[in-house]
Amino acid sequence: GSLAAQAFRASILDFTSAPTVEGSGLRFYEDGILVLDQSGNVIALDHAEVLLPSLSQVKTAHFPGKVIMPGFIDSHIHFPQTDVIASYGEQLLDWLNNYTFPAEQRFADYDYASNVAEFFLDELMRCGTTTAMVYCTVHPQSVDAFFSASERRGSRMIAGKVLMDRHAPDALTDTAESGVQESADLIDRWHSNGRQLYCLTPRFAPTSTELQLTLSGELLASSPGVYMQTHLSENHGEIAWVKALFPERKHYLDVYDHYGLLGPTSVFAHGIHLSDDELQRLSDTGSSIAFCPTSNLFLGSGLFDLERTRSFNVGASIATDVGAGTSFSQLHTLNEAYKVLQLQGLSLHPFEAFYWLTLGNAKTLRLDDKIGNFETGKEADFIVMNPQSTPLMAYRYEQCSSLAEKLFLFMTLGDDRLIQATYLQGRQVYQAADV
Ligand code: GUN
Ligand code: ZN
Numbered sequence: 096g097s098l099a100a101q102a103f104r105a106s107i108l109d110f111t112s113a114p115t116v117e118g119s120g121l122r123f124y125e126d127g128i129l130v131l132d133q134s135g136n137v138i139a140l141d142h143a144e145v146l147l148p149s150l151s152q153v154k155t156a157h158f159p160g161k162v163i164m165p166g167f168i169d170s171h172i173h174f175p176q177t178d179v180i181a182s183y184g185e186q187l188l189d190w191l192n193n194y195t196f197p198a199e200q201r202f203a204d205y206d207y208a209s210n211v212a213e214f215f216l217d218e219l220m221r222c223g224t225t226t227a228m229v230y231c232t233v234h235p236q237s238v239d240a241f242f243s244a245s246e247r248r249g250s251r252m253i254a255g256k257v258l259m260d261r262h263a264p265d266a267l268t269d270t271a272e273s274g275v276q277e278s279a280d281l282i283d284r285w286h287s288n289g290r291q292l293y294c295l296t297p298r299f300a301p302t303s304t305e306l307q308l309t310l311s312g313e314l315l316a317s318s319p320g321v322y323m324q325t326h327l328s329e330n331h332g333e334i335a336w337v338k339a340l341f342p343e344r345k346h347y348l349d350v351y352d353h354y355g356l357l358g359p360t361s362v363f364a365h366g367i368h369l370s371d372d373e374l375q376r377l378s379d380t381g382s383s384i385a386f387c388p389t390s391n392l393f394l395g396s397g398l399f400d401l402e403r404t405r406s407f408n409v410g411a412s413i414a415t416d417v418g419a420g421t422s423f424s425q426l427h428t429l430n431e432a433y434k435v436l437q438l439q440g441l442s443l444h445p446f447e448a449f450y451w452l453t454l455g456n457a458k459t460l461r462l463d464d465k466i467g468n469f470e471t472g473k474e475a476d477f478i479v480m481n482p483q484s485t486p487l488m489a490y491r492y493e494q495c496s497s498l499a500e501k502l503f504l505f506m507t508l509g510d511d512r513l514i515q516a517t518y519l520q521g522r523q524v525y526q527a528a529d530v
Contacts, residue, residue: 104128109122135521164449166519167456168466169226170413171364172420176195182418223478226466229253231256257296274311312356325364346373371407389416398435412451426510
């Protein structure tokens, strides 16, 4: 095996499969040690008393009273919309026209895009998110700026250039040919370049012509391993517009299906108002939905039906969707997801919730061979959580007797303050100021 280069000692939690409420599928070491090799991959995880004798020569960071967990994964987020988070008063289509489209025009400037990319990645790291599936803007330079920033800090990111050749301001449109050519160039430059992965990104059906969708489907078919992301069935006005624009298609999903955009690495954001037939096609093709609770509530889009989605065996990841989403924190996102489910007579068990943010999202994004837990050989992206980070959390934490209760506090009261430190492949990229 590989040589131990460094180790981290704390309470350690991860998941090896979808957990039960009894705790199968979950590993928890009250006093655990995570051992990494020189390249930041996991070589061991066990109780401290088991590993300590073999680690006398190995630099070990000790975090007593803290909890180490794999870094969170966010399956849908827009980095340029850092500029419009918390914009007042509109539902989807007016929100796009009044806030988003004006802001995205600034990303034609590489330096501007680069500054926002740095701020955005800082914010993700502060919130404990180490991997995300990211929209850039229509400008290829926004993608170069984003991947360059991600590469510098060593994060595993999936991102792509927006394809949009109609129904948007001129300054934000490409053409069917130029958009797909630029995407192909970006795939050559960035896909599987270090930790970066490319994602073909038609914004949503209304902003692409049939030719752009046709060429996108062809590029996707000829680009093995490349992802596809778009939006689906988020808002009733949007759905009516798609029906009017594509009268020959049997439903919203059929537009994407017709152009060959479905598949196991295709992620559809929202999927709130879907027919049985659409869910069945998502299932048959291995496509997945990104559930974005803070966004769905903020834009008044509706309540995502997780139970029905799962009854069709369709994968559902969980995502912030900043800037329609109102928080970069996946803890805050779990808090809102819990309420969305409560409104439908369901709840969200904390074991399932933290599985979702880690191995669950990794599986849905087909990244579970690389990240999501501390299995030997995986890339060690992880966070250190501090239950003493706020007076209220500290007070309530003291009263909890079970792990489930403690984790439920984290997802209900927790936010960026809970994250004491964030590591990418064993390298610290964030530390809370007052620790
Ligand atoms: N549909 C098309 N574009 C967008 C976007 O930027 N955000 C959301 N939430 N929905 C969209
Ligand atoms: Zn979105």
